[in-house]
Amino acid sequence: MVLVYAESPQGKLKKAAFEAVTYGRQAADAMGVQCAALVLGAADNAGELGSYGAHEVYQVNNDSLNNFDSQVAASVVSSAAQKLGATLVVMMHSSSGKALAGRVAVRLDAGLVTAVNALPTISGDAVNVTKNVFSGKAIAEFSISSATRVVSVAGNTFKPVVNGDAASVQTLDVDVPQGRYTVKEVSTMDGVTPLPEAELVVSAGRGMKGPENWGIIEELADILGATTACSRPVADVGWRPHHEHVGQTGVAIKPNLYFAIGISGAIQHLAGVNQSNVIVVINKDPEAPFFKAADYGIVGDLFDVVPRLNESLKKYKAENS
């Protein structure tokens, strides 16, 4: 069977969890086996995992699982996989998933491939999966040789597909060890979609000339319901916070729509954003390398173009809401 571990940060499953279970169900169908989903600790909407394809939904109830500790979670997920007889364990390629996948692979003596971008191809015992490597400049196909396999699913890659009814959640009894990492405080920005999950991203760079000019960018993001991002130089000089830096050494993103405003498009920046579905580049320099990666290009002064774009978008939103 295929076991999908669905993370429920702050007690709630989010889109990436439904992407993972959609992937798990499709992989299970290809392998001719059942798909089960697992949640640890609180998960208010766990039953919805059934709607996205899980045949069974299991929950390990233990308050200590409400906070993430990679060591404890690895033990519980691995025990569940063994108890349920999973031959493929599917996880999310999230910040917690990245701390967990390697641990579970070791415990299950399993081959691991993280951030897979396609369903596995199966021929006999061989399971092959692909992932983006070199920050999106190439794709690598891995062959997993072990009897149990662990994969994590790249975010914003598999659209969640509803194909059934919500499932009833069954309690799974597995041992929960004592952790050695204690969470003291969790703070999240309410109402803002985190960059790795964002469908719409508005990003700006040095062309903005100074942090005081970001109002038009924030307005554009507000109109679209987009998440703001920035280039590395802008984060390095402190015009914008580090967590907004997208690129090869920042956050790698894969939105449906990416606006690059006043960003020249250095290869390191492109590496982090080139998997965006649609890229719009606004730059006054017609030679800016970013135009080569763009779907739509506007050569012009961003201080003229962006306010005009904001007005056009407001008009569109008013007419189409």
Add this chain to the structure above:
Amino acid sequence: MNMLVCVSRTPETTAPVKFSADMSEYDGSGVNFIMNPYDEWYALVRALEVKESQGGKVTLFHVGGAESDAVIRKGLAIGADDAVRVDAAPSSSMFVAKQIAEYCKANAIDILFFGKETIDFNGAEVGAMAAEMLDMPYISFAIDMQLDGNNATITREIEGGKEVGEVQTPFALSAAKGLAEQRIANMRGIMMSKRKPINVIPAADAADKATVVKYAYPDAGGDVVYIEPDNMDELVRRLAEEAKVL
């Protein structure tokens, strides 16, 4: 505080990516290799800061052939005390993790540092694997780490926010932007690095369980459509009707 900083050798960020004719192997000819930026800029520098504030030793750990020595020397020039190089190709994440775990079982380590991921395979796998083999807590994406004796308070990035947690040594962490500020080696550091030892050791046995069989290039995108800067209605129309992304 005994600290081990695990460092990887990666192509420079601007290097073109190319493969052998049959697309089965990465072709590094003519490519300049560097220390993986997350390992060098954040993991190594934070380890050095800990050493400077409360004493201890910073050892670099690397799996690779002699061609890696230049990258290791740079880490020594920035300030690491010594280095261990496992003389073998890093054939898979499981293989590399096993080398780290075997070394740490024989040499007591208080803090095991990793970068949050490498910029070539973008896996974020080795740190978690090594921590599991060593039965150590592992805190990923650390952007701040403060030590009080053996107690560490760590801030880590989570989706859309931050988490603060506490752990005692020994533990492992992966370093993200913010954990430290990049340092440049100075002339004294470069001179001193030449006298610092790189201890070359043989690899421990470990099976690969997932290996690359083939590479491919992503589909090249289509041509850019230019839109006049005074016609943003047209851009919005195309985003809505043509690209269907609004």
